[in-house]
Amino acid sequence: xxxxATISLITSxxxxxxxxxxxxxxxxxxxxxxxxxxxxxxxxIYATIQSGIESAELISAAEMKKISxxxxxxxxxxxxxxxxxxxxxxxxxxxxxxxxxVQDPGNLGAIIRLCDWFGITILLCSTHTxxxxxxxVVQATMGAIARVRVYYVDLQAQLNVAQKAxxxxxxxxxxxxxxxxxxxxxxxxxxxxxEGNGISKEIASLITQKLYIPSxxxxxxxxxxxxxxxxxxxxxxxxxxxxx
Amino acid sequence: xxxxATISLITSxxxxxxxxxxxxxxxxxxxxxxxxxxxxxxxxIYATIQSGIESAELISAAEMKKISxxxxxxxxxxxxxxxxxxxxxxxxxxxxxxxxxVQDPGNLGAIIRLCDWFGITILLCSTHTxxxxxxxVVQATMGAIARVRVYYVDLQAQLNVAQKAxxxxxxxxxxxxxxxxxxxxxxxxxxxxxEGNGISKEIASLITQKLYIPSxxxxxxxxxxxxxxxxxxxxxxxxxxxxx
Numbered sequence: 316x317x318x319x320a321t322i323s324l325i326t327s328x329x330x331x332x333x334x335x336x337x338x339x340x341x342x343x344x345x346x347x348x349x350x351x352x353x354x355x356x357x358x359x360i361y362a363t364i365q366s367g368i369e370s371a372e373l374i375s376a377a378e379m380k381k382i383s384x385x386x387x388x389x390x391x392x393x394x395x396x397x398x399x400x401x402x403x404x405x406x407x408x409x410x411x412x413x414x415x416x417v418q419d420p421g422n423l424g425a426i427i428r429l430c431d432w433f434g435i436t437i438l439l440c441s442t443h444t445x446x447x448x449x450x451x452v453v454q455a456t457m458g459a460i461a462r463v464r465v466y467y468v469d470l471q472a473q474l475n476v477a478q479k480a481x482x483x484x485x486x487x488x489x490x491x492x493x494x495x496x497x498x499x500x501x502x503x504x505x506x507x508x509x510e511g512n513g514i515s516k517e518i519a520s521l522i523t524q525k526l527y528i529p530s531x532x533x534x535x536x537x538x539x540x541x542x543x544x545x546x547x548x549x550x551x552x553x554x555x556x557x558x559x
Numbered sequence: 560x561x562x563x564a565t566i567s568l569i570t571s572x573x574x575x576x577x578x579x580x581x582x583x584x585x586x587x588x589x590x591x592x593x594x595x596x597x598x599x600x601x602x603x604i605y606a607t608i609q610s611g612i613e614s615a616e617l618i619s620a621a622e623m624k625k626i627s628x629x630x631x632x633x634x635x636x637x638x639x640x641x642x643x644x645x646x647x648x649x650x651x652x653x654x655x656x657x658x659x660x661v662q663d664p665g666n667l668g669a670i671i672r673l674c675d676w677f678g679i680t681i682l683l684c685s686t687h688t689x690x691x692x693x694x695x696v697v698q699a700t701m702g703a704i705a706r707v708r709v710y711y712v713d714l715q716a717q718l719n720v721a722q723k724a725x726x727x728x729x730x731x732x733x734x735x736x737x738x739x740x741x742x743x744x745x746x747x748x749x750x751x752x753x754e755g756n757g758i759s760k761e762i763a764s765l766i767t768q769k770l771y772i773p774s775x776x777x778x779x780x781x782x783x784x785x786x787x788x789x790x791x792x793x794x795x796x797x798x799x800x801x802x803x
């Protein structure tokens with residue numbers, strides 16, 4: 316049976332402040348929890364059914380409902396230790412994505428998942444970007460949170476350092492150059508902006524090459540922009556296929 | 560002041576059955592409503608502030624709360640007539656996207672938005688795909704719902720007809736051929752599958768060319784798939800840039 320203290324500990328992990336203080340986060344779903352437990356340090360796992368996960372503690376469906384963040388709780392919930400990534404070390408030869416205040420958890424989750432797909436192992440986030448260990452983000456990553464190293468950094472300072480080290484810094488701008496026609500290196504940092512405001516002025520001044528995904532719409536009225544996760548995917552696809 | 564009947568009419572539009580019966584749907588947000596009202600037939604518009612939209616009826620914030628589907632209601636809500644699209648007419652020269660039971664409203668909204676961006680004006684949806692006029696989908700399209708014609712069809716029958724008319728039918732499969740290395744025509748139908756199950760067997764048998772977005776991940780453990788909206792974007796990008 317779950318103690319009151321345990322229930323309150325787990326539900327408190329909905330808040331970033333508590334996640335940060337305790338160095339813990341929650342993931343739900345049999346597949347996701349099994350996936351993460353292969354890579355990350357497990358604090359505790361709870362299951363309402365006999366799952367394939369050995370260390371899981373059996374609890375009732377009513378108890379699961381108390382600790383779950385999902386509308387429809389799944390059968391397994393895991394509490395994991397937030398990973399301590401090795402010190403950030405940027406190299407000019409690998410592609411890195413950087414987010415300037417991306418706010419939507421679904422977008423951040425989708426971006427972490429696509430980073431994993433496109434072999435991008437480092438994701439830089441400005442300090443005001445959504446927290447990658449929030450329950451919604453973790454779920455949306457579909458396990459990629461265990462493989463992509465997410466660093467929350469002073470993005471302006473980091474891009475300054477990168478620029479001085481000769482690492483090209485790209486950014487997605489509506490007034491940028493047609494990405495399909497630009498020559499692209501195999502490495503560099505690609506900055507994606509906030510959903511409503513795009514890339515901030517301070518960060519924009521550090522971009523060495525502005526890129527744009529052209530619209531193919533023929534009508535006068537058309538969408539003004541692409542969703543940030545969708546645009547990230549198109550840009551990563553362009554960089555990676557060129558290096559094939 | 561809003562009558563009880565009006566409030567109950569609008570809130571009933573959360574249900575697909577009622578939307579279908581009444582031929583109406585709801586959109587919220589000053590920009591979105593203004594955008595849609597330029598193209599679609601307006602039934603009524605409500606605003607808590609003096610908006611730029613002439614025909615809007617002024618209501619109180621408390622009233623807006625009663626009719627809004629948003630956690631944080633915006634200042635403008637519009638009720639629109641569902642558009643009657645011209646009869647579906649597929650041509651081998653234009654690119655069309657088809658969804659085989661895509662379930663998540665956020666994914667469907669993102670796909671409609673990216674169709675608009677990539678100049679894809681026809682989106683075919685299997686009858687079990689999420690409804691494009693549900694409030695969540697409409698919001699996620701950011702206005703593209705007014706420009707992309709969404710047809711709910713017997714997808715199997717439609718693909719059969721297309722195949723006989725010599726229109727190539729592509730599909731995204733994990734066992735497909737590397738899209739970056741395949742030659743692609745300017746037109747055809749690209750089928751994207753359900754979030755959990757991919758493309759159904761019945762539909763798969765009608766695909767003439769199976770495509771795959773290769774993973775660039777180097778580690779043994781990696782994501783098993785891309786989100787369906789993300790994969791749609793990468794595929795549309797590949798088709799469209801080749802035709803540049």
